[in-house]
Each structure stands twice: as structure tokens, then as C-alpha cells.
Amino acid sequence: MEILKRFSLPVFIVLMAILPHLLNDRWQAVAITFLVFTVVALSQDIILGKSGMFHMGQALFFGMGAYATAILNNQFGWPILATIPVAILVPALFGILLAGPIVHLRGDYLLVVTIGFNIVFVQVLQNNLGGVTGGPNGIFGIDSLSFFGTELMSQIAVYYFAFIVLLITFWVMHNLEGSKAGRALHYLREDPLAAESIGINTRVYKIFAFSLGAGLAGLAGTVFATQYAAVSPEAFDFIQSVLFFSIVIVGGSSIPGILLGVFVMFVLPEIFREFATWRYFIFGFAMILAMILRPRGIVPATFGKIPKFLIKGGSHGA
Amino acid sequence: MDIFLQQLANGLTIGSMFALVALGYTMVYGVMKLINFAHGDMVAASAFVGLTIYTHVMGQATSLFAVIAIFLLSAASMACVGIILERVAYRPLRTAPRLSAVVSALGASMIIQNGIMLIWGPRMRIFPELVPQVYWDFGGVVISLIQVIILILSLVLMVALYLFVEKTRMGAAIRASSIDQDAARLMGINVNNVIALIFIIGSSLGAVGGLFIGLYYRGITFNMGWQYGLYAFIAAIMGGIGNIPGAMLGGMLLGLFNAFISGYVSSTWADAFTFILLIVILIVRPTGILGERVAEKV
Numbered sequence: 001m002e003i004l005k006r007f008s009l010p011v012f013i014v015l016m017a018i019l020p021h022l023l024n025d026r027w028q029a030v031a032i033t034f035l036v037f038t039v040v041a042l043s044q045d046i047i048l049g050k051s052g053m054f055h056m057g058q059a060l061f062f063g064m065g066a067y068a069t070a071i072l073n074n075q076f077g078w079p080i081l082a083t084i085p086v087a088i089l090v091p092a093l094f095g096i097l098l099a100g101p102i103v104h105l106r107g108d109y110l111l112v113v114t115i116g117f118n119i120v121f122v123q124v125l126q127n128n129l130g131g132v133t134g135g136p137n138g139i140f141g142i143d144s145l146s147f148f149g150t151e152l153m154s155q156i157a158v159y160y161f162a163f164i165v166l167l168i169t170f171w172v173m174h175n176l177e178g179s180k181a182g183r184a185l186h187y188l189r190e191d192p193l194a195a196e197s198i199g200i201n202t203r204v205y206k207i208f209a210f211s212l213g214a215g216l217a218g219l220a221g222t223v224f225a226t227q228y229a230a231v232s233p234e235a236f237d238f239i240q241s242v243l244f245f246s247i248v249i250v251g252g253s254s255i256p257g258i259l260l261g262v263f264v265m266f267v268l269p270e271i272f273r274e275f276a277t278w279r280y281f282i283f284g285f286a287m288i289l290a291m292i293l294r295p296r297g298i299v300p301a302t303f304g305k306i307p308k309f310l311i312k313g314g315s316h317g318a
Numbered sequence: 319m320d321i322f323l324q325q326l327a328n329g330l331t332i333g334s335m336f337a338l339v340a341l342g343y344t345m346v347y348g349v350m351k352l353i354n355f356a357h358g359d360m361v362a363a364s365a366f367v368g369l370t371i372y373t374h375v376m377g378q379a380t381s382l383f384a385v386i387a388i389f390l391l392s393a394a395s396m397a398c399v400g401i402i403l404e405r406v407a408y409r410p411l412r413t414a415p416r417l418s419a420v421v422s423a424l425g426a427s428m429i430i431q432n433g434i435m436l437i438w439g440p441r442m443r444i445f446p447e448l449v450p451q452v453y454w455d456f457g458g459v460v461i462s463l464i465q466v467i468i469l470i471l472s473l474v475l476m477v478a479l480y481l482f483v484e485k486t487r488m489g490a491a492i493r494a495s496s497i498d499q500d501a502a503r504l505m506g507i508n509v510n511n512v513i514a515l516i517f518i519i520g521s522s523l524g525a526v527g528g529l530f531i532g533l534y535y536r537g538i539t540f541n542m543g544w545q546y547g548l549y550a551f552i553a554a555i556m557g558g559i560g561n562i563p564g565a566m567l568g569g570m571l572l573g574l575f576n577a578f579i580s581g582y583v584s585s586t587w588a589d590a591f592t593f594i595l596l597i598v599i600l601i602v603r604p605t606g607i608l609g610e611r612v613a614e615k616v
Contacts, residue, residue: 048417054417054420101597101601102600102601105604106604108347108353109600112353112548112551112552113593113600116592116593117593119548119593120589120590120593120594123587123589127586127587242424245421246421246425249417249420249421250421277432277435278432278436279432280432281428281432281436283425284424284425284428285425285429286425287422287424287428288406288407288422288425288429291411291414291418291421291425292411295411295414295415296415296418
């Protein structure tokens with residue numbers, strides 16, 4: 001079991017690295033979607049799972065990154081890679097601005113307010129505020145990747161772009177867990193009051209988690225915009241946020257759980273296309289069943305390297 | 319002035335529908351501390367059930383008896399759905415982490431919403447004209463019979479609920495359970511029965527709200543539940559969640575706010591303004607208009 005745990009992530013990374021060469025065009029596209037949505041789900045996990053804030057608007061930050069790339073590329077002619085810093089910083093800044101006044105709200109209120117942010121965002125996009133978002137149709141015609149003047153037209157290039165973004169996300173999550181900020185977040189998730197009383201500035205760390213998660217989702221948005229060469233408001237509808245939210249909780253806020261969740265939500269429907277209309281109907285049952293059988297998620301997360309016998313049962317989780 | 323009076327009338331109509339739906343949210347939240355995401359979809363389901371009863375059971379009759387039967391049958395079927403929902407999706411998770419119950423509620427919402435889509439199809443359906451199209455013109459302000467019926471019936475239901483909750487023993491049990499479930503249980507209140515009862519009442523009121531939505535807007539779609547459900551939940555928060563008169567007040571205020579935004583600004587921005595209002599209220603008065611400030615227990 002220990003060996004399995006230790007090697008499963010490297011094996012997964014190696015497999016994903018060679019995967020696109022084994023797939024045809026259609027399945028390459030599905031694989032890219034898998035990578036992009038995994039990054040978004042992991043970024044959602046930073047806010048929801050790792051910090052325990054009831055956040056149901058992650059599609060907002062994902063969309064903000066995608067739209068930042070689309071607008072800068074389509075209307076100002078920036079190359080895709082040059083838009084990345086903006087696609088990270090804009091959602092991260094909005095994460096700080098939006099989270100600032102609301103992070104102290106109690107769970108369910110935060111949930112509704114973040115849903116609200118998502119809905120307002122989609123409405124802003126549809127009403128074409130400032131004349132740059134393209135209204136309900138979105139923006140078409142985004143360039144393909146180019147690297148120092150060399151055009152990388154193929155889908156495999158997009159795949160590796162997405163893959164690198166996923167590796168960056170893994171790296172960020174890994175560093176977060178071992179860092180002071182990660183420990184602070186874990187503590188305030190377990191018991192915000194105790195964290196506050198021991199001198200952790202919970203407000204700052206909560207806002208930090210929001211902006212970090214938002215920035216990563218924005219980066220995923222760049223990949224998404226590149227893959228489809230288009231963005232439109234309905235891709236960032238709040239039903240997407242609901243899915244990311246569910247993936248993190250059902251998965252148990254751990255990397256294997258989230259990978260499984262993204263696979264079930266976004267890859268399985270591609271395999272069973274004839275059941276497309278039954279998709280959410282079946283997911284609904286699966287979500288209830290998963291929560292009843294495993295209330296802490298399919299693969300519950302563990303924190304740090306604390307030996308099992310030191311952890312008091314039942315204290316883990318929100 | 320005409321616009322003002324017209325939007326006042328429209329706002330009261332929309333507000334009473336929000337209030338009816340908000341009552342279901344606030345009662346469930348009060349006792350279980352859970353956002354029942356499926357409630358909005360039950361509201362939508364009620365409109366579709368009403369449509370089917372009208373075409374297949376009542377043979378498209380619009381007599382007073384038929385209309386009353388449609389309301390009662392829809393409310394009864396939603397009460398059943400509510401009880402099943404509570405038994406299957408919420409009761410097993412009462413002691414589980416909060417977020418697990420939220421995901422279960424989302425799952426239930428998806429099942430009902432997509433169940434409607436699988437049964438009645440993804441396209442918009444037209445709700446039958448159960449009430450004759452009668453309009454009164456008061457010097458430029460047009461009020462329809464439907465609006466009057468919606469307003470009066472909602473007020474009657476709300477007053478009845480208020481009296482029930484404030485004046486009867488069962489109502490006292492509901493209030494006690496929403497203040498402290500464990501203490502209520504120690505006082506000999508069967509909390510399971512209370513929860514079943516609030517699901518029956520909440521779902522029936524939501525069902526009436528759903529039929530009103532069908533009567534008033536005519537077009538019903540399988541995914542409309544999210545929209546109305548979210549608005550109703552905002553109304554519940556605005557009034558002070560868990561507070562029954564608060565939900566009525568919040569619903570009315572939100573309806574008026576919406577109508578005036580649509581009348582004076584633009585209906586395409588109504589959602590955005592509603593959520594800005596919600597955020598302002600939560601920042602200024604996090605407990606809602608009628609909510610009491612309760613010290614956080616440590």
C-alpha cells in the first residue's frame with residue numbers, strides 16, 4: 001500500500017506524458033479537457049477543500065482567465081503565451097477584491113454570494129459590458145500557440161501546454177501543503193476560532209487562498225481558450241461551478257479523488273455518448289449515494305506526514 | 319407615476335411567489351441548517367405536474383373545481399416528493415459534515431431537474447390558461463385577475479402558516495426545533511416528525527408557488543427551478559434565514575426590488591442588481607432584516 005501511494009503519482013505523470021501519442025484527434029481533445037478541468041478542480045480545492053470556505057463560483061475565475069486571453073489575443077494581438085501573466089493576475093486580483101468583503105460570512109451565506117458572483121459575471125459577459133466580451137456569442141478566432149515565432153498548430157502542442165499547467169498546479173499544491181500558509185489554512189479549516197486565537201490572521205490567509213485558487217483557475221482558462229480558439233459565456237455558467245464544487249467534495253479533496261471525479265464527470269460522458277441526456281440524472285444519484293456511503297469523500301485527504309495513531313478519529317473534515 | 323404603480327402591482331405579484339417559495343427554504347434551513355437546493359426544482363416540477371393533471375386527468379377543464387383539484391393534487395404530489403427526498407437524501411447525512419449534505423442536496427436537485435427534462439422534454443411548455451384573462455385598466459395601470467388571485471391566495475396561505483406556527487402546539491414544536499434540535503428532543507418533541515412536517519408544508523407552498531409561476535409567466539422550462547429557487551433563497555436570507563415572517567417580508571421586498579429594477583433600469587441587469595443588494599445586506603446586516611443576532615457558540 002505504501003509503495004502504491006509513493007509511486008502512483010510519478011506513474012500517473014509518465015502515463016499522461018505519453019498519452020497523446022496513443023490517442024486519435026477526438027480523444028486527444030477529451031484528454032485536454034480532462035487536464036484543464038483537473039486544474040480548475042484542484043484550484044477549487046485550494047479554496048473549498050484546503051481552506052474550508054464554501055465557494056461555489058470557481059467558473060467565474062476560470063472564465064475570467066479565458067476571457068483575458070481571448071480579449072488580449074483577439075483584439076490586441078498579443079501572442080497566447082504573453083497573455084498568461086494577465087490571465088493569472090486579473091482573476092487573482094478579483095479574487096482578493098471579491099473575497100475581501102465576504103470571507104467572514106458564515107458558510108451558507110458565502111455559498112450563495114459566490115454563486116451570485118458567478119451569475120453576475122455571466123450576465124456581464126452576455127450584456128457585452130464595455131463592448132469587448134462579444135455578448136452571448138462570445139469571442140471567436142483565437143490564435144494557436146506560438147513559441148518564439150514558431151506556430152504550434154497541432155493539438156498535441158495544446159495537450160502539452162495543458163500538461164505543463166497541470167504539473168505547475170501539482171507543484172503549487174505540493175508546496176502549499178508544506179508551507180506556513182498551507183498549515184495555517186489547514187488549521188483554520190479544522191477550527192477557525194482556535195486558529196484565530198493562536199495568532200493566525202485568518203482573514204489574510206482566507207483571502208490568500210481565494211487569490212491563489214483564482215489565479216490557477218485563470219491559468220487553466222488560458223489553456224481552455226487556446227484549445228477551442230473561442231470562448232462563450234455558457235462555458236462558465238454556474239452549473240460548471242456546481243460540478244467543480246461537487247467533484248472536490250465527492251472526491252474527498254485529495255488528488256486521486258479529484259482526478260477520479262473529473263474523469264467521471266467529464267470523460268465518462270464522452271465514452272457513453274448515447275446516454276448524454278441521462279448524464280446529470282445519473283450524476284445526481286451518484287452524488288447522493290457517494291455522500292451517504294462515504295460522507296468524507298471517496299478518497300479522503302490526509303494532511304502532512306502525521307502518523308495515523310496520533311490523529312483523533314472524527315476530527316478531520318469540515 | 320404610472321410606471322411606479324404598475325411596477326408596484328407587478329412587484330407584489332412576483333414578491334408573493336418568491337415569498338411562498340422562500341418559506342420552504344427558510345423552514346428547512348431553520349431546523350436542519352441545510353440549503354435544500356432541490357426545493358427550487360420541486361417548484362418547477364409542480365408546474366409540470368399541474369400541466370399534466372390538467373391535460374390528462376381533468377380533460378382540459380377550467381372550472382373552479384378543476385382548478386382547485388389541480389392545486390391540491392400538485393401540492394400533494396410535491397409533499398410526497400419532499401418526504402421521499404428528506405428520507406433518502408437528507409436523513410442519512412444529518413450527522414455527516416455540512417458539505418456532504420450540500421452535495422447531496424445538489425444531487426437531488428440534479429435528479430429532479432433532469433427528471434423533468436426526461437419526462438416532459440427540454441423545450442419550453444405552455445402552461446394552461448386556468449384563469450380567464452380579465453384585465454382592469456386604472457388610468458394606465460393594468461392589473462390582471464391572475465395578479466389579484468396570486469396576491470390574495472398567497473396572503474391567505476401566509477397568514478394561515480403564521481397562525482399555525484405561532485398559535486398551535488405543532489407550530490411551537492417547529493419553532494423549538496429550529497432554535498435547538500437537541501433541547502427540543504429532550505423536551506419530548508419528535509424532531510423527525512417535525513422535519514417531515516416542514517417538508518410537507520414547505521413543498522406544498524412551493525408547489526403552489528410553482529403553479530403561480532406557470533399561471534403568471536405561462537412559459538415553463540425544466541431548468542427554471544434554479545432561477546426562482548435562488549431568488550427565493552436570497553429572499554429568505556434577506557428576511558433573516560430561519561425566520562418565517564422574515565421570508566414573507568424578504569420575498570415581497572425582493573419582488574418589488576426586481577420589478578422596479580426592470581421598470582426603471584433594465585431587465586437584463588436584474589440578476590446583477592439582486593446579488594449586489596444581497597451582498598450589501600449581508601455586509602450591513604448579516605442576520606437579515608428580521609433575524610436576531612445570535613452569539614456564535616464556541
